[in-house]
Amino acid sequence: MTELYSASGSKVHAHKADIFCRDETRVDWHSKALWLLREKRDRAAASIPEWEQLRQLGSELKLHTLTHLTDYLQQFEQQCQANGIVVHWAKDGQEHNQIVLNILATHQVKRLVKSKSMLTEECHMNPFLEQHGIEVVDTDLGERIIQLANMPPSHIVVPAIHMKKQEVGDLFHQQLGTKKGESDPLYLTRAARAHLREKFLTADAAMTGVNMAIADQGAVVVCTNEGNADMGANLPKLQLHSMGIDKVVPNMDAAGVLLRTLARNATGQPITTYSSFYRGPQQDGEMHVIIVDNGRTEMMKDKILAESLKCIRCGGCLNTCPVYRRSGGYSYNYTIPGPIGIAVGAKEDSTHSIPWACTLCGSCTYVCPTKVPLDKIIAHHRRLKAESKTLPYGKSGYMPLVGRFMASDTMMNTSMSAARLALRVLPGSLLKPFSGAWGKYRELPVAPESSFATWYAKNRSR
């Protein structure tokens, strides 16, 4: 596994997927674990008769906010300031990290407790703060596991989904002193609770991500099941919240819609255990909100890519994706994996391969609670790669030939009848090498009697 996450950004998706697929039992287990989440999601969605209406409302209210973002961001800032919240703006990850460091340095913070934030992952904040002598403690159990293992998250909601309990047991034995060989999830969770409680009680500051920022209230909403965000934000006197510009919603009504779909679509729960609305600092405390662009306004210049900013990070598209489930979170060359990772990360991928980590089956789009047209966005990324002449896998060499070949009836018909004949008369062992990567895990098809065109002319043309 080490080989996988250390190869970050340097190898094409297919190569990394290949490494993940070497352990077939683990791949099957990974795929089933995620499919279980999809099934729970289906049951939760089906229990709400108005589910499709909620998806439509979610989509439209996010689109509305995105198309009036200048107004809503300014309203949010004004309302926050009226509530005693300090608002900062950051153009990119670097500026975000510097703002955070300045706030922490002013308060001489030595230990920061953090709850889950994909944005801070995107900005690579932890290593930056650590370089400046600040201890950063991830407090979500899954995040703490991967932090102790020195790995990035492999899923946006269940970040340690790729690890087996025995591996977590070994890790905790080494790092937290739990009993050797003990892998019971209850025992390990309790050990993490005790270990992190000590961190919460001695932290100098807390940081969380933001699920929604409510413009007309000047409040941020943070959703967790574990209560780690709230244990953090309410013990030390300094609380920080980082949010992308896409997190704003107009009002409480909008938040109500998204709170109905978020957890149901993520894990099948009717709502997360805690949905906390912070509207100002605690007594004698300080509250800071950092609003980050980091490429989002650039994405909005493209009408199709812009819709990926409707995403509320439920992770539903990862759980349903046949490619993600069988290639793992470390094969995407980006912090966020799966369909949404391709949508928002394809530009960052130096191998240009991740838009092809997709069968265009559309299952992601079908389950998305805000109707992000993921398959359309991914196909669009392929076009963008072609236009910028950065097609991967040698496609720029052979795809024009394939195009010419498929556009010619004669060439197509002649070669297909030759292929049918070959499949009938030649042994599989001789033909298999010609099927390339496709044939690696598949058997060659049984050749049909005739072409579809011949069959159609005979049976249906009259």
Place this chain on the structure above:
Amino acid sequence: MSSKNSILSALSQSALTAHPMPNIEVEVTPQPLVETFAASLVTVAGELHQHGGLAALQAKVDELMAQKLQVLSLVEGVSGNRQVPNTAHELADIDYAILAGELGVAENGAIWVSQTQHRVTPFICENLILALPEKALVANMHQAVNQVSLAQGALGVFVAGPSKTADIEQALVVGAHGACSLQVYLY
């Protein structure tokens, strides 16, 4: 140009065309409130005491105190054996916190709790008990968000059951960082 201005000016180049705010009118599924709430609370691993009201809650608290457990009650008419301390950190050894639930949501078992002093109280206690008026039940989140109010400096939180996690092989473990159990007394 400040970062704020440069972000706002970059937004003016957005390719999206204005989309109106949708009308959020969702029909309420007709369901009995108490029964639906009770079922939802079970789903989120909470426990409901439907009968007996605050008297039953006080009896429970007396029982806990007899076991020498540390009980803090912020509910009027229910008394525990601990007072609100000066600092939030001193709440670390509270075994049971008894707080007022202001609103309950039938569709998901969530209960609105708002806290101005020591906002960490509902999370840091080992176990949480909420007293919830039966008349404060609503059907769904659309109704809920319209009825809750958020004071400046307050933390308002929808609490749905005890803290939980499934981060290790998706095995559900109740009791992560927040309270390890949630009991709800309707009155």
